[in-house]
Amino acid sequence: MSEINLSLEQAILVHVNFPQQHNSEDLTELQLLVSSAxxxxxxxISLNRSAPDTKYFVGTGKAAEIAGLIEQAQANLVIFNHALTPAQTRNLERLCQTRVIDRTTLILDIFAQRARTYEGKLQVELAQLQHLASRLVRGWDGLDRQKGGIGMRGPGEAQLETDRRLLRARVKALQARLEKLTVQREQSRRARQKAATPVISLVGYTNAGKSSLFNRMTDSDVYAADKLFATLDPTxxxxxxxLVGKVVLADTVGFIRHLPHNLVAAFKSTLQETREADLQLHVVDAADPRKTDNMQQVAAVLEEIAADxxxxxxxxxxxxxxxxxxRIEYNEYDLPVAVYVSANTGQGIDLLIKAIAQLLSQKHLYLKLALPPEQAVWRARCHEQHCIEDEYFDDDGNCHLTLSIAExxxxxxxxxxxxxxxNYVVNTADI
Incomplete structure (x- = not known):
């Protein structure tokens, strides 16, 4: 299941426009996804509908038209720019006599092609198996299934139960392996936190140029291409x-409209870098006419993974x-909010570094804490951070700390x- 392998397929694309829906899929994006795969x-085939058809998603007449077009064009695949139910997929495959996949399956295939690290491959396989779980029935349509009562189960039911059991076992094994990798990643993250090393995470819509910017800033050679999801594994x-010193820059997977929930769940540990970052660089393709909508989609995904x-x-x-x-754009507090650059030519990179340094170094807090004895672990953390300006203990054993600490x-x-x-803060004031 590590790779669906849609390469070299010849497909008919189907896009349905629902005028009443403001966040419908984009046809241009479907074409880019198909090319990337x-x-x-x-x-x-593009058409308008007020609502999806229950049986074929596109309606009986249009489904028959698609079936005729497949035979005429000698295509071997139909790709819908929407999420199909297992029943709709099964009905369309029976009618068209060829494979039918939806937008989610297409994105999963691209992820399978891009995964290079051990963790990335495990994450993609887990997402694929979770997506496959509700579609197992399709492989056994020719066999009898449950007819009711003990002794009345057909061979198809037995095969389905076997497949489901094997699938559950594989999913459980993948989750266990990923859990071990998550622990290892968390240990590395805690080490960076103890060293007070700020983390800067690159986020943005897919193909916005995050990897090119990453390479330009770090003098690296991370794979970058004019394709959707060229980067999958975090770097x-x-x-x-x-003014800041050492920082860690993290290049992460790009977001897309309606990112499949299975992928969000499978890449939980990878997306942790985005959730725990001290600063997010939201990279936007300034030349894309859909940049405003893309920025809204990124904001929605960040909210979904609690990184907003x-x-x-x-x-x-x-x-x-x-x-x-x-150039750099500033807000009313004279803090940078946007930088205009070109990762391709290097224009504005010096301004970007200046803006990052200003955001990470400009704000500290002056805090006074009164920690009870059972909270001694936080006293130790303060010493590790070297942020204590004054310290004393009262008669009850409470530790009173005066801190100067980065916000x-x-x-x-x-x-x-x-x-x-x-709860242990006595008072605070900005310095």
């Missing part, structure tokens, strides 16, 4: 920034395609303590 699109590099509260700097990439000059570190500690640390 290595599929040759022979023809595209981390360390670099030195003025991180300080964010918008990076408008590919300004060389628009003949724009690099990003303090916010991370609050998250780790589920907000409990806030």
């Amino acid at each position: 290595g599929v040759q699109a022979l023809q595209t 981390l590099r360390q670099l030195n920034l003025p 509260q991180i300080v964010q700097l918008t990076v408008y990439n590919k300004i060389d395609l628009l003949d724009q000059a690099p 990003a570190v303090w916010q991370r500690w609050l998250k780790q303590s589920n907000g409990e640390l806030e």
Whole structure:
């Protein structure tokens, strides 16, 4: 299940426009997905409907038209730019006498092609198996299934139960392996936190140029291409920034409209880098006419994975395609909120580094804590962070600390303590 392998397929594309839906799928994006998967699109069928048809999604007449077009064009695959139910997929395959896949299956195939690391392959296989679980029935339509009562079960039912049991066992084994890798990743993350190394995460819509920007900033050679999901496996590099020192830059998988939930769940540990970052660089393709909608889709995914509260700097990439000059935009507090750059030519990279350094270094907090004896672990963390300016114990054994601490570190500690640390603050003031 590691790879569906749609390469060299010849397909008919089907896109349905639902005028009443404001967040419907994009036809141009479907064509990019198909191209990224290595599929040759022979023809595209686009139609309008007020609602999906229960049986064929597109209606009986249009489904028959698609079946005729398949025979005429000698296609061997039909790709829908929508999520199909198992029943709709089965009905369409019976009518068209060829394979039918939906948008989710297509994205899973691209992920399978891109996965290179051991963890990435496990994550993709887990997502594929979870997606396959509700579709096992399709492989055994020719066999009898349950007819009711003991002794009345046909061979198809027995085969289905066997497949489901094997699938559950495989899913359980994959989850166990990924859990071990998650523990290892968490240990590395804790080591960075103890060293107070800020983490900068690149986020953005797929094909916005995140990997190209990553390579430009870190002088790396991470694979970058003009394809959707060219990057799948996360990559981390360390670099030195003025006024900040050492930071870790993380390149992550790009987002897309209606990212399949199975993928979000499977890539939980990978997306942890985005959730735990001190700063997010939201990379936007400035030359894409759909950039505003793409930014909204990224915001929706960040909210879904609980990463929408991180300080964010918008990076408008590919300004060389628009003949724009690099610049920094500031808000009313004189803090950078957007930078215009070109990862391809290197324009504006110095401005981006300047903006990052300003955001990571500009804000510290002056805190006074009164920690009871049972919270000595946080006293130890403060010493590890080297942020204590004064310290003494009262007669009850409470530890009184005066801290000068970066706001990003303090916010991370609050998250780790589920907000409990806030109860021990005596007073706070910005410096």
